[in-house]
Amino acid sequence: xxxxxxxxPQVVERFRQxxxxxxxxxxxxxxxxxxxxxxxYNIDRxxxxxxxxxxxxxxxxxxxxxxxxxxxxxxxxIHPDAPIAPGQTVLIMAHTWSFYSLSASRVIAMVDGDDxxxxxxxxxxGTLQHHVERGEERFTVEYHHESTEVWYDILxxxxxxxxxARVAYPFSRAAQRRFAHDSKAAMLRTVC
Numbered sequence: 001x002x003x004x005x006x007x008x009p010q011v012v013e014r015f016r017q018x019x020x021x022x023x024x025x026x027x028x029x030x031x032x033x034x035x036x037x038x039x040x041y042n043i044d045r046x047x048x049x050x051x052x053x054x055x056x057x058x059x060x061x062x063x064x065x066x067x068x069x070x071x072x073x074x075x076x077x078i079h080p081d082a083p084i085a086p087g088q089t090v091l092i093m094a095h096t097w098s099f100y101s102l103s104a105s106r107v108i109a110m111v112d113g114d115d116x117x118x119x120x121x122x123x124x125x126g127t128l129q130h131h132v133e134r135g136e137e138r139f140t141v142e143y144h145h146e147s148t149e150v151w152y153d154i155l156x157x158x159x160x161x162x163x164x165a166r167v168a169y170p171f172s173r174a175a176q177r178r179f180a181h182d183s184k185a186a187m188l189r190t191v192c
Contacts, residue, residue: 052150063141064084075182078093097175133161154184
Protein backbone atom coordinates (compact mmCIF):
# COMPACT_ATOMS: atom_id res chain seq x y z
CA UNK A 1 0.00 0.00 0.00
CA UNK A 2 2.94 2.38 0.56
CA UNK A 3 5.67 2.93 -2.05
CA UNK A 4 8.78 5.10 -2.29
CA UNK A 5 8.16 5.59 -6.03
CA UNK A 6 5.02 5.82 -8.13
CA UNK A 7 3.74 2.24 -8.53
CA UNK A 8 3.87 0.80 -12.03
CA PRO A 9 0.67 0.19 -14.02
CA GLN A 10 1.18 -3.54 -13.38
CA VAL A 11 1.29 -3.03 -9.60
CA VAL A 12 -1.80 -0.80 -9.76
CA GLU A 13 -3.65 -3.43 -11.82
CA ARG A 14 -2.77 -6.18 -9.33
CA PHE A 15 -3.97 -3.91 -6.52
CA ARG A 16 -7.24 -3.32 -8.40
CA GLN A 17 -7.80 -7.04 -8.82
CA UNK A 18 -7.24 -7.69 -5.10
CA UNK A 19 -9.43 -4.73 -4.10
CA UNK A 20 -12.35 -5.95 -6.22
CA UNK A 21 -12.47 -9.07 -4.01
CA UNK A 22 -11.75 -7.22 -0.75
CA UNK A 23 -14.08 -6.97 2.25
CA UNK A 24 -14.83 -3.93 4.38
CA UNK A 25 -12.35 -3.15 7.15
CA UNK A 26 -14.92 -2.03 9.74
CA UNK A 27 -18.33 -3.13 10.96
CA UNK A 28 -20.36 0.08 11.13
CA UNK A 29 -21.44 0.15 7.46
CA UNK A 30 -23.66 3.12 6.68
CA UNK A 31 -22.54 4.90 9.84
CA UNK A 32 -22.30 8.28 8.07
CA UNK A 33 -25.99 8.03 7.15
CA UNK A 34 -27.35 8.13 10.69
CA UNK A 35 -26.84 9.67 14.08
CA UNK A 36 -25.02 9.18 16.33
CA UNK A 37 -21.82 8.47 14.46
CA UNK A 38 -19.87 5.39 15.63
CA UNK A 39 -17.68 5.87 18.69
CA UNK A 40 -13.97 5.08 18.80
CA TYR A 41 -13.14 6.98 15.61
CA ASN A 42 -11.92 10.43 14.64
CA ILE A 43 -14.93 12.39 13.39
CA ASP A 44 -14.32 14.97 10.68
CA ARG A 45 -16.95 17.24 9.18
CA UNK A 46 -15.94 19.77 6.55
CA UNK A 47 -18.30 22.08 4.69
CA UNK A 48 -18.07 24.94 2.25
CA UNK A 49 -20.79 27.11 0.73
CA UNK A 50 -20.59 26.88 -3.07
CA UNK A 51 -23.08 29.65 -3.80
CA UNK A 52 -26.82 30.17 -4.14
CA UNK A 53 -29.57 28.82 -6.32
CA UNK A 54 -30.81 25.61 -7.86
CA UNK A 55 -28.51 26.09 -10.87
CA UNK A 56 -25.50 26.02 -8.50
CA UNK A 57 -26.89 22.86 -6.87
CA UNK A 58 -27.18 21.17 -10.28
CA UNK A 59 -23.59 22.13 -11.17
CA UNK A 60 -22.42 20.84 -7.78
CA UNK A 61 -24.35 17.59 -8.21
CA UNK A 62 -22.80 17.10 -11.67
CA UNK A 63 -19.30 17.86 -10.28
CA UNK A 64 -19.75 15.32 -7.49
CA UNK A 65 -21.04 12.68 -9.92
CA UNK A 66 -17.89 13.23 -12.03
CA UNK A 67 -15.56 12.85 -9.01
CA UNK A 68 -14.38 16.50 -9.31
CA UNK A 69 -13.81 16.63 -5.54
CA UNK A 70 -10.57 14.70 -6.23
CA UNK A 71 -9.21 17.18 -8.83
CA UNK A 72 -6.35 18.65 -6.81
CA UNK A 73 -3.13 17.01 -7.94
CA UNK A 74 -1.78 14.82 -5.15
CA UNK A 75 -4.64 12.28 -5.11
CA UNK A 76 -5.64 10.39 -8.20
CA UNK A 77 -8.61 8.16 -8.89
CA ILE A 78 -7.51 5.01 -10.67
CA HIS A 79 -10.92 4.84 -12.41
CA PRO A 80 -12.03 8.45 -13.03
CA ASP A 81 -14.82 7.46 -15.45
CA ALA A 82 -16.45 4.87 -13.20
CA PRO A 83 -20.04 5.66 -12.27
CA ILE A 84 -20.88 6.28 -8.65
CA ALA A 85 -23.14 3.43 -7.61
CA PRO A 86 -23.43 1.04 -4.66
CA GLY A 87 -20.87 -1.73 -5.02
CA GLN A 88 -18.42 0.38 -7.06
CA THR A 89 -14.85 -0.13 -5.83
CA VAL A 90 -12.98 3.17 -5.52
CA LEU A 91 -9.18 3.13 -5.90
CA ILE A 92 -7.11 6.15 -4.93
CA MET A 93 -3.40 6.74 -5.37
CA ALA A 94 -2.07 9.50 -3.14
CA HIS A 95 1.35 11.15 -3.03
CA THR A 96 1.97 12.55 0.45
CA TRP A 97 5.04 13.02 2.63
CA SER A 98 7.33 11.58 -0.10
CA PHE A 99 5.34 8.32 -0.22
CA TYR A 100 2.83 6.98 -2.69
CA SER A 101 -0.06 5.00 -1.31
CA LEU A 102 -2.85 2.95 -2.83
CA SER A 103 -6.13 2.68 -0.97
CA ALA A 104 -9.40 0.94 -1.74
CA SER A 105 -12.96 1.78 -0.71
CA ARG A 106 -16.40 0.71 -1.89
CA VAL A 107 -19.54 2.78 -2.43
CA ILE A 108 -22.11 1.70 0.15
CA ALA A 109 -25.12 3.89 -0.59
CA MET A 110 -26.39 6.86 -2.52
CA VAL A 111 -27.89 9.91 -0.84
CA ASP A 112 -30.79 11.47 -2.73
CA GLY A 113 -33.57 13.09 -0.78
CA ASP A 114 -35.40 16.16 0.42
CA ASP A 115 -36.46 16.59 4.05
CA UNK A 116 -38.38 19.80 3.36
CA UNK A 117 -35.52 21.94 4.63
CA UNK A 118 -32.84 20.86 2.18
CA UNK A 119 -32.34 18.67 -0.86
CA UNK A 120 -29.27 16.41 -0.65
CA UNK A 121 -27.41 14.36 -3.23
CA UNK A 122 -24.26 12.29 -2.87
CA UNK A 123 -22.90 8.99 -1.66
CA UNK A 124 -20.87 7.31 1.05
CA UNK A 125 -18.07 4.81 0.74
CA GLY A 126 -16.33 2.59 3.24
CA THR A 127 -12.74 1.47 3.48
CA LEU A 128 -11.71 -2.00 2.42
CA GLN A 129 -8.98 -4.18 3.96
CA HIS A 130 -6.42 -2.60 1.61
CA HIS A 131 -6.79 1.00 2.80
CA VAL A 132 -4.49 3.13 4.92
CA GLU A 133 -7.40 4.09 7.21
CA ARG A 134 -10.44 2.29 8.56
CA GLY A 135 -13.85 3.95 8.40
CA GLU A 136 -16.31 5.70 6.15
CA GLU A 137 -16.72 8.96 4.27
CA ARG A 138 -19.84 10.68 2.93
CA PHE A 139 -19.79 13.30 0.18
CA THR A 140 -22.94 15.36 -0.36
CA VAL A 141 -24.13 18.57 -1.91
CA GLU A 142 -27.10 20.33 -0.30
CA TYR A 143 -29.59 22.91 -1.52
CA HIS A 144 -31.23 24.75 1.39
CA HIS A 145 -34.71 25.87 0.35
CA GLU A 146 -35.08 28.94 2.58
CA SER A 147 -31.65 30.50 2.08
CA THR A 148 -31.03 28.98 -1.41
CA GLU A 149 -27.47 28.22 -0.20
CA VAL A 150 -25.65 25.29 -1.77
CA TRP A 151 -23.17 23.45 0.43
CA TYR A 152 -20.56 20.78 -0.21
CA ASP A 153 -20.27 18.55 2.84
CA ILE A 154 -17.74 15.85 3.73
CA LEU A 155 -18.47 13.72 6.81
CA UNK A 156 -16.07 10.99 7.87
CA UNK A 157 -15.20 8.71 10.73
CA UNK A 158 -11.82 6.99 10.66
CA UNK A 159 -8.87 5.60 12.52
CA UNK A 160 -5.51 4.41 11.23
CA UNK A 161 -5.40 0.87 9.89
CA UNK A 162 -2.00 0.46 8.24
CA UNK A 163 1.00 0.23 10.60
CA UNK A 164 2.68 3.24 8.96
CA ALA A 165 -0.49 5.32 9.41
CA ARG A 166 -0.59 4.36 13.11
CA VAL A 167 3.10 5.08 13.69
CA ALA A 168 2.92 8.39 11.82
CA TYR A 169 -0.49 9.32 13.27
CA PRO A 170 0.05 13.12 13.30
CA PHE A 171 1.05 13.01 9.62
CA SER A 172 -1.92 10.80 8.80
CA ARG A 173 -4.29 13.29 10.44
CA ALA A 174 -2.55 16.17 8.62
CA ALA A 175 -3.10 14.37 5.30
CA GLN A 176 -6.79 13.97 6.13
CA ARG A 177 -7.10 17.69 6.89
CA ARG A 178 -5.24 18.51 3.67
CA PHE A 179 -7.60 16.25 1.70
CA ALA A 180 -10.67 18.03 3.11
CA HIS A 181 -9.20 21.47 2.39
CA ASP A 182 -8.15 20.57 -1.16
CA SER A 183 -11.41 18.76 -1.91
CA LYS A 184 -13.45 21.81 -0.89
CA ALA A 185 -11.23 24.02 -3.03
CA ALA A 186 -11.65 21.66 -6.00
CA MET A 187 -15.43 21.82 -5.71
CA LEU A 188 -15.34 25.62 -5.45
CA ARG A 189 -13.17 25.83 -8.59
CA THR A 190 -15.42 23.47 -10.50
CA VAL A 191 -18.79 24.89 -9.47
CA CYS A 192 -18.14 28.63 -9.17
